Structure formats: structure tokens, C-alpha cells
Amino acid sequence: MELNINGKTINVEAEPGMPLLWVLRDELDMTGTKFGCGVSSCGACTVMLDGVATRTCTLPVGNAKGKKIITIEGIGSEVDLSAVQQAWIEHQVPQCGYCQSGMIMAAEALLDEIPEPADDDIDAKMTNICRCGTYTRVRAAIHTAAKLRSQATDLFGTI
């Protein structure tokens, strides 16, 4: 089966019913996307599927065929961080860090959809569980990321 992951075409051998999460983690060793609950409740396994924040622990890989899959590994690296990742560092968001891949992917999708989200938007869209309780910092970091993104756009506009 051909999958489009982080802009690359990747061939995997997996039964179509296997959740995308386990294809990523165990077949492709892309372990940034986490297993938390297996029932689409906690959001640790969130990736973007054609731009939409999607929980992959219950998503059959067959349903991801032909769609653009973006995982945590695809949004930036330690030397080339996305605005969301920069804001996450700025606000020192992660504690144990286990939920943060999913949290960040949900934030990326939120900002793609609503570039300047209000607190109510954040409440509505950020439904992931963080057991360490980083929510106040996640909220602050999303607001900062929104600013960073708009500055980057301005900068691009002037060039």
C-alpha cells in the first residue's frame, strides 16, 4: 500500500484494517506519534490528514490511502522548528512530553483553520488529554504561535 507521509511516498505492507497509528509506529518506526487510549479519546495519536487533525489509533490505514499524512516528524526539526514548536519551547510547555506530539498536531491544525483563535476556539478544538496538566501553557503557546505565524507571513509579504 502506498502512503503519502510528510511529503514522501512510502510503501507499507499492512492489512487495510490496521490503524494508521500502528503502521506509523511499528511498521515504519515513526514513533513520534503516540499510543494513549486506542479509542480516539485522548488525542496522543493525532496527525494531520489532508490538513485535518485526526486521531489515528482507530483510523484504518486503508482510509488514509491517497491522503496527505503529516506527522510530528513532518512539521519541523530541532534546527528548523515550526511556529508552534517554537512557541512550545518559549512557554516551556511539555512536562513528561508524551501527549505533546498529539497536542502540537492539534494546535497546528487549529491555527491552519483559525489563524487567530480565541480562547473559546482553543477550548473547542484542543480536546487532547495531558495528564501532567500543561493546559495553561498550551493555551498561551497557541496564542504565541499565532503571532509568530502572522509575523512570518508579514515578513514574507515584504520580501
Place this chain on the structure above:
Amino acid sequence: MLEEIKKRKIFTRRNFMMTGGVLTTGLVVGVAGLNSHVNKKLKKYTGAGMGDGDSLNAWVRIAPDNKVTLAIARAEMGQGVYTSLPMLVAEELEISMDQINVIHPQPESPYANTFMLTQKEPNAFKGYSMMEKLYAYLPIIGTGGSTTIPDGFNNMRYAGATAREMLKQAAANQWGISRSDISVDNGYVINDSSKERLSYGELALAARDIDLSELPVLKEKKDWKVVGTKARRLDIPEKVTGGAEFGIDVRKENMLYAAMLHPKVIGGKITEVSNLSEIESMPGVKKVVLTQYGAAVIADNTWRATNGTLFMETVEDGAGNEAITSEIIQERLNEILDLEPIATPESEGDVDAAIAQADNPIESTYKVPYLAHATMEPLNCTVLINNDSAEIWVGHQATSVVLDMVSQQTGIDKSNIKINITYLGGGFGRRGEPDFLNKAVAVAQEMKGVPIQTVFTREEDMKNDMYRPAALSRFKAAVSDNGEILAWDNKIAIQSVSQSALSRIAPAMAPKAKHDEATVEGAVHLSYKMNNRRTSFGDYQSPIQVGFWRSVGSSQNAFFTECFMDECAHAVGQDPYEFRLAKLSDTPRFKAVLERAAALGNWGAQDSKYRGIALHKSFGSIVGEVCTISKVGDKEFAIDEYACAIDCGMYVNPDIIEAQIEGGVIFGLSAALYGQITWNNGSVVQSNFPDYDMVRMNVSPAIKVHIMENDYYPGGVGEPGTPPAAPALANALFAATGERVRELPLMKSGYKFS
């Protein structure tokens, strides 16, 4: 020998340590003076995994390129120890944080957590007491009880200071000048007169064998440049890219994955897998194994292994526990409250007489349920067993427990077991337990030579936890018209956490229920002035396994005592803040925290909001919290804000402390609003987040934190934020509704939060 001590009935956690010290005299690592202590006594470390360079002591290794590797033998489970401990070293070693690389060393003597057991300020470089030497000899290396900073505060600074002086001496030897004519700056040694510079990396080899004749004097607090600052966490960059490796992310060549099906009934046993061959013919399945802990499916992928367990048909022996239900547990706890207590850890004055004389004694019973840890990363452990060696990859809170358990279970000599501690996706006490190691080892023993990662599904994780126990607390009090507490009587019914947990983690140390200090921690020695007081408890014996859950006894005792304090205040028509304040004149640190929290939370503000307050000391730190709520509907409230003040003595990284208090509040709130594990037919009813929910963004309040400034020795910060969260909220609900909710979770009383 230990059996003898037990028979003599003097066996408690503490006096085991005393007798243990005597038993092992002659075996303990010898203590010599001053620096020889560091170089000789604490020489029992290999520096394994510390990379290039030369070790100046057990914690510090410096490579020729001036990169400093620090051995941090505490689990990084979100509380920031891979940053806070390095800050203490960096302060004295005079290096920048970005020069530092952190590794988690093998469990060796110098890394013992002596504070966890002695509760005494340790100082390895000045010399250990007999008991501390025993812990270092064993060694006991763990992360828990909010002890990392109290344990490491001196040791890590001396690790940096002695290494610095050794480097200076090496340079002094090279330049033929006195060490006093040399200064250091950011990883370099400088000749004060010639201004010549040498990097630490250039000097490490020569410095390695230098024996200092005296222990360096540590910097005074006013001279700190790193400690006390909001230094950025070293672990965060890799935690925002998905690159941080948790136990579940370990990938080894040829490794396989296993899923385990536990017995349905607590304490039960799966005796047979009836459709074994059917399971083994499923896609990707390599083998089905039956262990004493449960049946496991080994496959080439976690999902395929899990599928195998879902289709498994088993025969099970319920061990007689099939009848356990929450109702039966509740009845028994109620009965225990009416029996003679097994222990009365605190009794001052004549409580009974004072209550008998009172006109309107107040009486209330409080109730909390079992709770699961529900760490974000489901439990897992990767194990490779060879003929006479083993390697483990796991996020665990205690390397010494890992080593002991794996050696015991496999018979493999400890020197042939390698432990790789990864990041922990949450710990909260759960990852100090050995059960998930034992299970993973049992599976891996069935397929030697292959690394096998055993992963619990969320359901298996939640149904096979070591739970925070259910408990009852019955109060009687007499309060005078002017608000004096004439008598305070608190009787608790609970299963002993320390007895249950230590019987698994460190059996020789498991106390009897009557000696379990965790039962009454946070319920005795309250800071408030009381004329007569008594706290006693009864013991609930159960096959249910209970364990250390973030803030342990304080997790329920703060709810009990701080809500009942509120009741006492309202009973005599006093403001709950003023009522508390009036009783704190002899405990000024508590008074200052309460005042600060009240000011931060706008206590007494004339607005449309409702406030509740709570004050509690746990793990050496005092925390006051004011919870502010708004009514949004019938029995529906928005939790607007928590204002928190913490006195944790001297602090290392205020940003990490703020984060721990923020997280501690949320952890306490999740339990207060939703948390309950219930039992039916000997099994846990809840199985996953839909029926064991957590606070999420929409409910999460704003949280303000103030850290008190003083020079006391540091207390812990990982747990103390949790205990006051529930009582502050319950007290705010009373202010809003006039209804005193005496049972958690609050959703059981029909409350909703948004």
C-alpha cells in the same frame, strides 16, 4: 535474620533501617575523609554510558571537546530533574547549561536516594551516616516522594564544586602556580596573572586523579547565577519534535511486540488458553505464552499482538475474589470506622472530654474512592533475555528495583544486566512498581535472544493498576463561639498503601499497617492551633493492590481535613480564611503562605464569583490554594482560577516549580471532578478515558503561582500542588451553594464543570 526481627515485632520501616545498618556493618562502603570519600568511597561507579572523557566523580565526566556529561540517576517523568539537578552542578562547576549532556547511569552506589528513606539532608561528600551508607551499599535508587531536590541539593553542588577545584589544581600543576591564583569562567580555567586559559576538556585527564585535601566551600545563595533562575529545560527541544524516546518508542533489531491479557478477577490466574492454536495462526502472531501473570501474545506488531489477546478464550481461577464489589468494600470501611482503631499516631489532651462538654459538637464523614494512575504512556517494558545476560529498556522510577527484580526473576547475575532508562510518559508512583517489569520479563523468557516489548493496552493498564485506596474519614470537633478548636478527632478507615506497595517494591521494608505513616500523612501535625486533638485509623485488609499515587496519603487527607476545617469555620459563622489564620500564630511559614494565597486569589473580593481556600503541607513544602468559580447553570460551574502560594524553601528553578504546581492542581482536579475506580465481580468497572475522564482544556482553570522567598532547606515540589486542589474547590462549591459535598468525585453529587 530479617525473619527474626519480624518475629520480635519491632519491625517497622524505620527500625528495619536501624537494624539493617547493624547487620551489614563491615559490608558498607568504607568512609575516609573529605575528598577521598568522593574518589574512593564513591568509586563504585563505572561511568558506563557517559561517553568520551574523564570522570571527575560519579556524576561529572568531561570530554576533550569540553562537553560535560552528567549522570542523573533520577527518572525524568515530567518534573524536570534532567534540568534541575544539572543546574546545581552547573552552578558550582561554572559551566553553561548548553554544554551539558545528561545520561541515566546504571544503578550504582553513589546514586542512592538516601533522603527518600532518612528524610535527612544528605551530604555524600562530607560523609554518610550508617543508615545512609546502607542505602548506598544496597543501593536504593529511586525517584519518588518529591525527593529529588531535597536529596540532590548538596550532593550535586559538591559534585560540581569538587570537580571545579580538581580542574583548577590540574591547571595549577601545569602552570606551576597556586590554585588560589586561578579562576574559572564558563568551562575554562584562567591564570589570573598571565590570563592564559585552558578548557576543562584539556584538563580533565590530569584532573581525574587529583585528591583534594579539603572540601570546597559552596557558593552562597546571593552569588548564585544558575540556581534560582528560569533556566530552560534540557529535555524540551526533543519533546516538541517527537524525537524524545519513551519506553514504548524503543526499537531494536529483530524485536517483537507482546500484549498481555490479565486475569479478569483481581488476584486471579489464567490457567489455560483454550484457543491457543487459533491465536497462533493469526497474522503476525509468533507465539502465545501463559505466564503466572496472564496470557500474552507475541507478534511482529503491537496491534497484531493486541488483536490476539482480544480473541483469546481463557480458563480462569478467580482465587475467591469474584464477589468483590464497591458496595461490599464500602460496608467494610463503614464497619472499620466503628471498630477500635489499630493505631492512634496523634493524641494530645482529652478529646473525648472536650467533645462531651461541647454544646454543639460537629460530626462529619468524608469519603474518597479508589483512583487509577492512568499515566499518559501506557505501561510497557522491553526485555532481551540471553542465556546469562539481560538488557532492559524501560521508563521506571527506580533503577535499583529494576535490577533487583530482573536478577531475582531470571537468576541472572546483576553484573550481567544492563538497564536503559528512557523518558517516562508520566509516573505518578505507578512506574515505581515492579509488576510490569515482571510481566515483560516473564514474556521475554519464553523467547530468549529476541528483544520483546510488552505493552499494556489502556484497558489492561487501567484494570490492573495499583490504586490509590478508597478511604473514609470521620470527624468530630468542638469549636468555641469565638472560633477556638477545643477538640478535633479524626478517624480514618483505609487499606495500608505502604504495606501493599512495599510488599511488592521492597518486601523487607514493608511495614505493618499500624506503622504506615502514609496513612495519616497530612492528617496529623496540622499547623493549626487546637486545644485537644486525636487522629486514629483502622485497617482494611483486601486482595486489591494499592499503591503510591501522586501525593499518597495527602491526596485524600487534605480533602478530609481542609474541608472539615471549613465546616468548623462555618459552624461558628467565621470566614474560612480568617478562621484558619487565627490558628497559625505559632506556625509563621504556614501563615505567610495562607496570606499570600488569599491575596493572590482576591479572597474577600466583592464580585459574582465564589472562592474556597485550602492549606496543606506535604513532602516538605507548604501550599495554599484559592479556587475561584462562577455559576453557569444549575449545579454547573466554571472553574475560573487557582491562586497558589508555595513555600518549598530555597528553590532551584522557579519555572519548573510553577509547572509542577500547575500540573499538580490539574491532577488533583481530575480526581476531584471525575476520578473513581469501582469494583464489580472482582473486576474494575472502568476501562479507558471515556469512563475514567480527565480535566481537559475546556475545564482547565487559569493558574497563578507564587513561590515564597526564604533560605530554608528545599522541600519537594512534584506532589505538594495536588492535595489542596480538591478541598479548595469543594469549599468554593459550599460558598456557592451552601451544600457541603463530603464525597469525591464531585460528579457523583451531580455537579458539572465547564
